[in-house]
Amino acid sequence: MTYSVSDASVILRVMLDYSGLVKNLIWHEKDGKWNEFWSVPKSPCGPYGRCGTYGICDPHFFSRRFECDCLPGYEPKCPREWNILKDASKGVSERLESTSLCSHGDGFVKVANVKVHDTSEAVWVSTNMTPRDREKNCVRNCSCSAYASIDILEKESVV
Structure with a gap:
């Protein structure tokens, strides 16, 4: 990130906070604060x-x-x-009654409008x-807990 200031008396600060928010702050001498x-x-x-895991x-x-x-089958840990x-930092945990049996009646619920995690570990499958x-x-695959269709470089992935 680059920027320039035309007035050298202006003090700027760029900050990345714990939540991932990038902030540009300006010092106000009169108020004594950013x-x-x-x-x-x-x-x-x-x-x-x-909202946690x-x-x-x-x-x-x-x-x-x-x-x-919470995603279906989960509830807040705290x-x-x-x-x-209104603090979701501890995430959610699976409800006991929804414990996975791995292909013994397990299924999926469609959840729309979610951000998919890093796809570098995704298993690529045929687009057809x-x-x-x-x-x-x-x-x-018993280690597969979810899948998503993502259009990346005209491929689809199963996560």
Whole structure:
């Protein structure tokens, strides 16, 4: 990142905070403090993993009081922090009754509008597979807990 300032008396600072937010701050001598004048991302769901492992972030959460929710079959690890303090940093955990049996009745629930993790470890499959074929391929592998179709360089991946 580069930028320039035409007035040498202006003191700027760029900061990356713990949540992944990049902020540009300007020093206000009169107030004796740093004021934010620009930051990214603008969405509360911008930073990857905002709602913890197995959590899902909805930037249009107006019907609820919190942007974080749990994926189906999961619940907050710390309900008080999640529900009262709106802190999802501890993530969610699998409900006991939904323990995986690995291909003994397991299935998938479609969850739309999620950010997919780093795809460098993804298993690449043929682009002519149907969604049902992708699901069957994942169910056969006991270490596969989810799959996603992603258009990357005109390929599709199963994660």
